[in-house]
Amino acid sequence: MxxxxxxxxxxxxxxxxxxxxxxxxxxxxxxxxxxxxxxxxxxxxxxxxxxxxxxxxxxxxxxxxxxxxxxxxxxxxxxxxxGGFGTQMLGPTLLELGTDAQKEEFLPGICKHETKWCQGYSEPGAGSDLASLQTRAVLEGDEYVITGQKIWTTGADRADWIFCLVRTDPEAPKHEGISFILFPMDQPGVEVSPLRLIDGSEDFSQVFFNGARAKASHVIGPVNGGWTVAKRLLQHERTTDGGSEGGITGAQKETYADVVKREVGFDNGVLADPVLRQRLASQEQEAAALSLTMRRAREEARAGQTARDIGSLGKYRWANMVKGEQDLAMLALGAHGLGWEGPGFEDTQLERTRAWLSTRSDSIWGGTNEVQLNVIAKRVLHIPE
Amino acid sequence: MGLILSDDQLILRDMARSFCEEKSPVERMRTLRDNQDETGFTRALWKEMAELGWVGIPFPEDLGGSDMGYGELGVVLAECGRVLAPEPFLSTVLLGGNAILLGGQESLQKELLPGVCSGDRLLALAFQEHGRFSPYHVETRAVATGSEFRVSGEKLFVLDGHVADQIVTVVRSSGEAGDREGLTLLVIDSGAPGVTVQRTTMMDGRNAARVSFNETPVDAGRLLGEVGHGADVLDPVFDRATVALCAEMFGSFEEAFERTLEYLKTREQFGVKIGSFQALRHRIAHMFGELEFARSVLLDAQTSIDEGRDDVAECASAVKARCSDVASLIGAEAVQMHGGIGMTDEEETGLFFKRLKAAEFTLGDAVYHRNRYAGLRGY
Structure with missing residues (x-):
């Protein structure tokens, strides 16, 4: 190279x-x-x-x-x-844990961006306690027959395939009866019903399985060993988020800091509100500290120094940071940040309303803040439960 | 580079850690405090630290220093912070010493700094006149008459002022309190006419003094920087001292964190370890995050000085704002999680708590440094 x-x-x-x-x-x-x-x-x-x-x-x-x-x-x-679920999450997991045949079958489609993937993890009764999931998969010949329901499935209405956690042994302890399996969405036993969220978006769906079919050869990792695969994939998810920078969310053309400066105004070169000035400095320092911490983790790993797993920490701090940035922009906008749609508001203002609402979920998905703190206490600080 | 310790820095850390554990357990600091020791630290230990080259870290070799960086200094100071060692790094090396290094004529540097590096000469910087840190709020006056200045005024919170051989003093030669312009830095012998030093007993057991000047004559040759432009020297001195203070604070709150974590794993109530309670698990996990973020920001700030980057001031304010907040959080949580025993003087948690509070207010608290950061960032 x-x-x-x-x-x-x-x-x-x-x-x-x-x-x-x-x-x-x-x-x-x-x-x-x-x-x-x-x-x-x-x-x-x-x-x-x-x-x-x-x-x-x-x-x-x-x-x-x-x-x-x-x-x-x-x-x-x-x-x-x-990129998306294929490049960020499934691909790295397959590279690590898939068989050669599975890699050959699925990775090229991801690289060509031909196959769109969605993630079948959460269920109505299995959120933070993901391992209590109930969707069943029963082996019939060389296929599994799948029955159950998933929720919070991003892009399910557009996805070609799903990577899905299913229960293959209902008798085993809850972590030991789960398998990680891939199957196509376009088949009779799969029904997708979009969910409307508080920000008005419909990116998430509920997905119902009623006799959906998956090839037995499409189980990733050992049958009943899916929990390990699932956790490995979540680590890729957390690495992705903790590593990304805050500031501009999605389609927004101006940063939260631009909004604060414009709306609050200046008095002799100093932001006119001393409290919002303090909060802006805090947010900027937090973004810098997050990015430095992620860089340090990479340097530690490269130097072979004992690096503590900071994936959960990164996700937790990132979520709080992003929410804090939007909170601050909203505080500065006041009533201008309350518009929902139609005339009377500028597009950037309407986008800000939606962004504030949408970022409320950052401390929920991919493991809530509370789950991340549990993980840190148990896995990083090794405090017995 | 700079966000991880180099192999040499790791060796230095291990050396400093065993030195501090062996020669300076926390108990030593308590004994100095309880005996109302005249010096307030241990001169022989300071001399040993000088012989190891630690006192001279930021000074060039031709002045007797060991010409290393803030990365190395930070490693040593963090270990000092872990055992609450009260040796006069901040006063003598970082404030007084740096002022002479950054502002002094060559002759003055050669006269004073080799003695600093050898551990024989002690310095202080007298800057503060108000409770809250406000570096340009100086009313102590210097009137120039012929080849000397006459200094009158009063300073407080002069760290190690009661033992300093020379007190670098920030005086006003023009303008009004609060102006950045009009400040002048003078090196004043502590035995000079009209100098009164009153030792003050502080909550953290560290040394500080009130120092007053009454028509004290100071030779014009004892000037640092230029008359009226003392802030040009003072600002970078404060930036460096602030970053180094944060390294010491980091050592102290890392130790307080680790002791508290250990306590959660051993203390039992209701028949279980208290670390099994989620109300405590979440809080200590959050503290761990604060600790790790402080570590990153500290390492970056040290690197900014060592690499001569142009964002040292921003980094210094970012790290002090953060370390002040983290010191406050971890100090308070350490006492709270230790419960009643944490309130006793016998248990060492309180010693960390009090030192962290004092360090939080030294050289500017979080509110001060966020304001300064905002100003540097153009808002």
């Missing part, structure tokens, strides 16, 4: 040539579909949808530092982030 500088400059030129200006606006929902499709195809052709995966599965074969250079270039161009 060539030098980082050469690679970064090559990546820069390639992005410059392939990324249309209409797409250089960050992750927005209203991006022109055809342009976006072409961009994803171009990225897939270089293996850059999954830059660190092996080239034999369609990945980019880059090492960590080259991949970081690529991400930095993409970010500098404000390129839309290509």
């Amino acid at each position: 060539g030098s980082i500088e050469d690679f970064r400059s090559e990546a820069h030129d390639w992005i410059e040539a392939n990324l249309p200006s209409e797409l250089r606006v960050g992750n927005r929902k209203d991006l022109p579909k055809e342009l976006l499709g072409a961009w994803i195809q171009a990225m897939a052709s270089r293996g850059w949808v999954a830059p660190e995966w092996p080239t034999e599965y369609g990945g980019g074969g880059l090492d960590r530092s080259h991949a970081a250079a690529l991400r930095a270039e993409l970010k500098a161009f404000r390129a839309p982030v290509v």
Whole structure:
């Protein structure tokens, strides 16, 4: 692999040539579909949808530092982030725990961004206590027949496949009777019913299984050994979130700090409200500290120093930080932050309302704050229960 | 680099840890306090630290120093913080010593700093005139007459002021209290005419004094920096001292955290370990997060000095704001989680609690440093 500088400059030129200006606006929902499709195809052709995966599965074969250079270039161009459950969560888990046949079957589809995945974890009766899940899978010949219900399934209405936790041994202790299985969504036994959330979005669904079928060869890891696989995947999820930066959420064009400064105003060069000034400084310091802590964890791992697992800590602090940023923007906006839709409000104000509502879930999904603190107490601090 | 300890720093840490555990258990600090020891620390121990090269860490070799960085100094200070060692790093090395290093003429540096590095000379910096830290709020006046200044005024919270050989004093030569312009730094012998030093007994057992000046004559050759532009020296001195103080604080609250964690694992009530109660588990898990974030921000601030980055001031305020908050949280939770025993003088938790509170207010609390950070960031 060539030098980082050469690679970064090559990546820069390639992005410059392939990324249309209409797409250089960050992750927005209203991006022109055809342009976006072409961009994803171009990225897939270089293996850059999954830059660190092996080239034999369609990945980019880059090492960590080259991949970081690529991400930095993409970010500098404000390129839309290509990826999802397949690249961020299932892929890394398959690379680690899947058989060769499973990797060959599923990884290329993720790298080409052809197969969209969704995550079947939570159930109405299994939220924080995920291991109490009840969806049943019964072996019939070389297929499992699946009955039950999942909830909070992001993108279930668009997904081609689901990775799903199912109970394969109802007699075993709750952690030991679970399997991790993959199956297609487009089949008679699967029904998707979207859920409307407090921010008005309908990205989540309830999914009902009534005799859905999965190949027995599509169990990842050992049968009844799915809990280990599930936890490994959640670690990938937490790494992803803790590592990302706050500030601009989704489609927002201005940061929470921009909003505070504009709405509060200045008095002799100093933010006019001393309390909001304190809170803005706290938020900025928290964002810097989170990013430094994540960097330190990577440096410790690279240097082979005993690194404590800070995945749960990162998720916990990240969630609080993101919520705090939106809280602060809302405080500064006052009534301008209360609009729901229609005339009388600017788009940026309406987006801010929705963002504030939507970020309430950051301390809930992927393990609530309380669950993360439990994990830290038990696994990091080793306090007996 | 800089967010993890180098191999050399790890060796230094292990050395400092066994040195402090062997020669300076927390009990030593208590004995000094209870005996109302005249010095308030142990001169022989300070001399040993100097011989190990620790006292001279931030000074160049031609001045007798060991020319290392704030990364190394932080490692040593954190270990001192773990055992609450009251040796005069802050007063002599970081405040007084740095003021002479950053503002003094070569002749003055050569006269005073080798003695600092060898552990023989003690310094103090007299800056504070009000309860809350407010570095430009200086009313102590210096009037220039011919080749000398006449200094009059009163300073409080002069760390180690009662034993200092020289007191670097922040005086006003023009303007009004609160102005950044018009400050001047003078090196004043503690035995000079008109100098009165009154030792004050502090909550944390550390040394501080009220120092008053009455028409004290100071030779113009004892000037640091330029007349009226003392803040140009003072600001970077405070930044460095603040980062180093945070390293000491970090050691103290890391130790308080670890002792509290151990207590949760051993103390039993209602027939179970109290660490099994979720009300306590969540709080100590949160404290762990605060500790880890403080560690990252501290390492970054030390690196900013050692690499000569242009964001030292921002980093210094970010780390002091954070360490002040974390000191307050962990100090209070350590006492609370220890319960009644935590309120006794016999148990050592209270010693950490009181030192952390004093350090929180030294060189600016969290509110001060968030305001300063905001100003540096353009709001």
